[in-house]
Amino acid sequence: MNAQTAIxxxxxxxxxxxxxxxxxxxxxxxxxALRIINLAHGSFYMIGALLMATLLGTSHHALFWPxxxxxPIAVAALGTLCEVVLxxxxxxxxxxxxxLATYALFLIFSDLSLRLWGTDSRTVAAPAxxxxxILLRGASFPIYDLFVIVVAAGVGIALWLLLQWTMLGWQIxxxxxxxxxxxxxxxxxPLLFTLVFTLGAFLSGLGGAVVAPLQAVGPGMDQxxxxxxxxxxxxxGLGSIVGAALGAVVIGLFQAMGILWLPxxxxxxxxxxxxxxxxxxxxxxxxxxxxxYFGQND
Amino acid sequence: MISFSAPWRxxxxxxxxxxxxxxxxxxxxxxxxxxxxLVLQNILGLAVFAVATNLLVGWCxxxxxxxxxxxxxxxxxxxxxxxxxxxxxxxxxxAAPLVGGLAAFLVGLVALRAQKLYFAxxxxxxxxxxYVIAEQQYDITNGANGIFGAMxxxxxxxxxLGYFFTLLVSVLALSALWQIFRSPFGLVLQAIREKxxxxxxxxxxxxxxxxxxxxxxxxxxxxxxxxxxVHDQTAYPELLDWVKSGDPVIxxxxxxxxxxxxxxxxxxxxxxxxxxxxxxxxDWQLFLGLFLLFVMLFLPNGLAGxxxxxxxPSRTTDDxxx
Numbered sequence: 001m002n003a004q005t006a007i008x009x010x011x012x013x014x015x016x017x018x019x020x021x022x023x024x025x026x027x028x029x030x031x032x033a034l035r036i037i038n039l040a041h042g043s044f045y046m047i048g049a050l051l052m053a054t055l056l057g058t059s060h061h062a063l064f065w066p067x068x069x070x071x072p073i074a075v076a077a078l079g080t081l082c083e084v085v086l087x088x089x090x091x092x093x094x095x096x097x098x099x100l101a102t103y104a105l106f107l108i109f110s111d112l113s114l115r116l117w118g119t120d121s122r123t124v125a126a127p128a129x130x131x132x133x134i135l136l137r138g139a140s141f142p143i144y145d146l147f148v149i150v151v152a153a154g155v156g157i158a159l160w161l162l163l164q165w166t167m168l169g170w171q172i173x174x175x176x177x178x179x180x181x182x183x184x185x186x187x188x189x190p191l192l193f194t195l196v197f198t199l200g201a202f203l204s205g206l207g208g209a210v211v212a213p214l215q216a217v218g219p220g221m222d223q224x225x226x227x228x229x230x231x232x233x234x235x236x237g238l239g240s241i242v243g244a245a246l247g248a249v250v251i252g253l254f255q256a257m258g259i260l261w262l263p264x265x266x267x268x269x270x271x272x273x274x275x276x277x278x279x280x281x282x283x284x285x286x287x288x289x290x291x292x293y294f295g296q297n298d
Numbered sequence: 299m300i301s302f303s304a305p306w307r308x309x310x311x312x313x314x315x316x317x318x319x320x321x322x323x324x325x326x327x328x329x330x331x332x333x334x335x336l337v338l339q340n341i342l343g344l345a346v347f348a349v350a351t352n353l354l355v356g357w358c359x360x361x362x363x364x365x366x367x368x369x370x371x372x373x374x375x376x377x378x379x380x381x382x383x384x385x386x387x388x389x390x391x392x393a394a395p396l397v398g399g400l401a402a403f404l405v406g407l408v409a410l411r412a413q414k415l416y417f418a419x420x421x422x423x424x425x426x427x428x429y430v431i432a433e434q435q436y437d438i439t440n441g442a443n444g445i446f447g448a449m450x451x452x453x454x455x456x457x458x459l460g461y462f463f464t465l466l467v468s469v470l471a472l473s474a475l476w477q478i479f480r481s482p483f484g485l486v487l488q489a490i491r492e493k494x495x496x497x498x499x500x501x502x503x504x505x506x507x508x509x510x511x512x513x514x515x516x517x518x519x520x521x522x523x524x525x526x527x528v529h530d531q532t533a534y535p536e537l538l539d540w541v542k543s544g545d546p547v548i549x550x551x552x553x554x555x556x557x558x559x560x561x562x563x564x565x566x567x568x569x570x571x572x573x574x575x576x577x578x579x580x581d582w583q584l585f586l587g588l589f590l591l592f593v594m595l596f597l598p599n600g601l602a603g604x605x606x607x608x609x610x611p612s613r614t615t616d617d618x619x620x
Contacts, residue, residue, distance in 0.1 A: 037415060089595060095415045096361045097594050100551060103544055104594070108587035115581065223541065227426055234419055264434040271427035275408060278420050282412055 004139035009256050011136070015145040017252030018152030019211045023225060024232040024244040025155060026203030032239035033175050033196045036087065037095075039102040042226030043109035044201045048075045048208030049217045050113055053122040064127040072205035079201020083194045091193070106222065114219055121218035130213075144213055151210050155203065159241055172196055176239070231274045237284025246285060323465055327458040336529070339461045341569045342468040343525035344549065348561035349475050350518030351546035356555030357484065358511050359491035361414075363543045364421030367405070367428045368398040368516040370538030372523025374432065377533035378439065380449035387451050391524050398520020399513050406512035410505060422540045429539040444534025454528055464525050471521055472562070478514065479558050487511055519546075548586070552593055554600025563602040 027041050048071050055067035082105060090101050125131075126144045133140040163169035174182045175192055183189045208221070215221075232251050236243025251270060258266020277284060326338055351365040372394040379385035379393070409420040432439050439445065454460045478484050489497045490504055498504055527533060536542060545568070546561070553564025568586075575582050593600060 037419070086591065095418065096355065096547075096551075097598075099361065099363070099415075099418060100544075100547065101591060101594050103548075104587040104590040106587075107583040107590070111581050111584035111587070115584075227422075227540065230419065230422070234423075264436070267430035267434060268427060271423050271430065274423045275420065275427070278416060278423070279408055279411055282416050 004137065007136060008139050008141060009260065010253075011141055011149075012145065013252040013256035014249070015148050015214075015252075016255055017248040018149045019207060019214075020228055020232050020251060021152045021245050021248035022155050022207035022210065023204055023229045024236070024248055025159060025241055026200035026207070027229050028233045028236070028239055028241055028244045029159070029203070030197055030200035031233070032241075033172055034087070034091065034193055036091070036098050036102065037230075037238075038197075038200070039099060039226060040082070040105035040109060041200070041204050041229060042222035042224075043106050043113070044075050044079060044204035045208040045225050045229075046219075046222040047078065047109065047113060048072055048205030049124070049212040049221060050117050050122075050208075051075070051205075052209040052212040053124050053217045054117070056124055062127075068206075068209050071209040072202045075205025075208075076198045076202035079204075080194060080198045082201075083197040087197065088190060088193065106226075110219070110222055113222075117218075119219055121216035124212040124217055126213040148210055148214070151206075155206070156241070156245060163241075168195070231270060234274055234284055235277045237281075237286040240284065240286045243284055243286035320469070327461055332457055335457060335461055337569065337573050339464045340526075340529050341565055342464050343522050343529060344546070344569055345562040345565040346468050346471045346475075346525065347519055347522035348546040348549040348553070348565045349472060349558070350515045350522060352550040352555050352561040353475065353478075353487075353511060353515045353518070355547055355550055356560070357479065357487045357491065358508060360410075360508060360511075361418045361547070362409075362421040362515075363418050363540055363547065364405075364409075364423075364425035365515065365519045365546055366540070366542035367421075367425040367538050368402055368519035369523040369526070369542065370428060370432065370533070370535075371398050371401050372520030373527050373533035373537050374439070374445075374523075375520070376524055376527045377445040377449055380447070381440075381445050382438075387449060387454075391528075394524035395517040395521040398523070399517035401520075402513045402516020403509070405516070406509045410508050410512060422543070425538060425540045425543050429535050432538055433535040439535075442535055444532055446532040448531070450528055450531050455531075460528055464528055467521070467525060471518055475518060476558060483507070483510070548590060550600075552590070552600055554602040556599055557602055560600050560602045564600065567601065 023041070023045055026044075027038060030036060030038050030041075051071035051074055052067055055070060056063055086101060086105070090097055126147075130144045130147050133142055134146070135141075161169075163173060171182065171187055171192055172195075174187075175189060175196075179189050182192075228251070232247035233244055234247070235250060236245070236247030250273070254270055254273065255266060258269060262269075323338075323342075327335055330338065347365070347369055351362065354360040354362045354365070375394040375397045376387065376390045379390040380387070405421075405424050409417060409424065412420050433442050435441070450460075454463055486497065486502050486507055489500075490502060490507060494504065523537065526537070546565075549564035549568045550561040551564070552567060553562065554560030571585075572582060575585060579585075
């Protein structure tokens with residue numbers, strides 16, 4: 001393999017990693033504070049992509065930027081609704097109930113989006129300034145893939161700023177450690193949980209909206225992405241955002257190498273990697289019990 | 299321990315209902331139109347699948363989202379040995395639970411190192427692992443197309459005989475599971491679920507008990523998968539994936555997972571509702587999701603919870619690891 005193809009392979013691995021990170025960050029953020037594995041997280045991702053397709057129609061490139069913001073906001077509103085109506089009633093229930101309740105949401109959203117958007121796959125066109133290729137050291141690389149990487153980096157930095165440097169971020173981290181004490185000093189913890197879940201849904205919707213131009217948008221997106229997002233968060237450590245980034249890079253590279261060398265065994269290796277990590281380090285590579293997203297509090 | 303003795307009070311009328319049900323099931327081929335006979339045949343296999351899954355989820359408090367792996371292994375045991383070696387159906391049907399039990403032993407050794415949520419995620423990962431292997435190894439498994447063909451003997455292809463065979467096997471399997479449920483071993487499993495620490499201090503080896511439970515569950519799930527082949531003469535990757543793993547868990551929760559017969563009841567309701575609803579609407583998953591939420595929020599012991607085990611405690615707090 002020469003240097004050019006190596007660069008291309010690594011960059012496309014990073015593109016996969018970036019789209020996975022945006023989704024996994026939401027999943028891990030929600031788990032960190034709420035201790036819930038949200039099986040409907042993939043539905044939010046699919047709805048984000050489908051809304052993007054609807055808002056853009058087939059040819060309205062000019063609407064790309066507003067749609068990129070509007071679709072995740074609509075998904076976030078849906079997330080708020082789920083949290084207020086259903087999830088806050090089951091925080092004290094055991095994990096079987098929590099898994100099945102979010103699984104029920106997954107089934108409901110899967111059917112509703114079939115009803116609303118039909119079975120056909122749609123394509124979403126990227127705006128003119130993001131189409132085409134650029135030359136990197138003689139190798140040609142799609143501009144849109146670079147855009148996905150930039151968005152993922154932006155999400156990572158924004159989450160870091162939010163959680164480390166704002167009052168809201170401190171409260172979220174405190175809620176991970178000790179929600180009772182936080183409530184005792186006057187913070188509205190239920191409202192905080194609603195906000196966290198809304199933010200998680202927003203990120204998932206954003207992930208779907210951003211990758212929409214890269215793939216066929218249609219039913220089934222929810223089911224395939226949730227498993228990938230699980231692998232990423234579990235490998236990195238449930239509740240750790242840096243871990244989600246690490247997990248996303250590991251899986252991105254794994255997939256890229258697997259497709260090159262062992263295409264039929266690559267997906268199996270990814271699951272084996274997840275199983276191995278869970279057995280050796282049940283809390284994931286960077287997860288520690290009680291750590292608040294960045295793993296430095298243990 | 300009080301909760302286990304309660305069902306025995308009603309043994310008289312329970313026996314009566316059981317006998318009436320059995321007679322109805324035996325009479326079914328003469329009464330039911332063919333499409334519904336096949337539905338019933340499907341349900342009998344699913345009832346074994348649901349009770350075997352509930353052996354972990356309900357009896358042990360081990361939430362497995364991966365039992366479809368063993369269901370699929372049962373189906374693939376028959377399909378693959380037919381495809382590659384033309385093995386006799388009867389032989390591979392007998393082998394299916396053994397292969398499933400062996401796979402469950404290996405998976406259980408790893409998965410039972412984790413607890414609670416992590417156990418659920420590990421079993422889900424194993425389910426997906428088997429799914430991608432079945433889907434990707436095209437040369438061995440025909441990939442996503444699955445395997446179909448004359449793998450079931452002509453004898454069992456006659457609807458009534460296929461039905462009676464399924465009835466016989468599932469009644470035997472459910473009786474065996476019932477014996478396990480009320481055996482000392484079954485009681486220890488439930489004791490571990492209720493008070494893990496106390497059961498351990500009384501001398502129960504938790505890992506050994508749960509591993510054996512996992513193997514038994516895997517073997518019976520695999521048997522149910524073999525019964526699926528009798529019903530549908532095919533094996534395909536979706537039999538192994540995590541969405542399929544959700545089905546028996548849903549059946550158990552709907553029917554009531556703290557009663558032995560709850561999952562059987564759940565399998566009947568689930569599949570009849572499914573087969574009836576899809577004739578009229580495309581929104582089966584929507585109704586299922588809404589109904590599931592209703593059961594979860596308002597009927598923590600399932601529909602049958604009150605009928606079959608009136609004194610089972612309603613468990614609303616997470617004390618499984620205490």
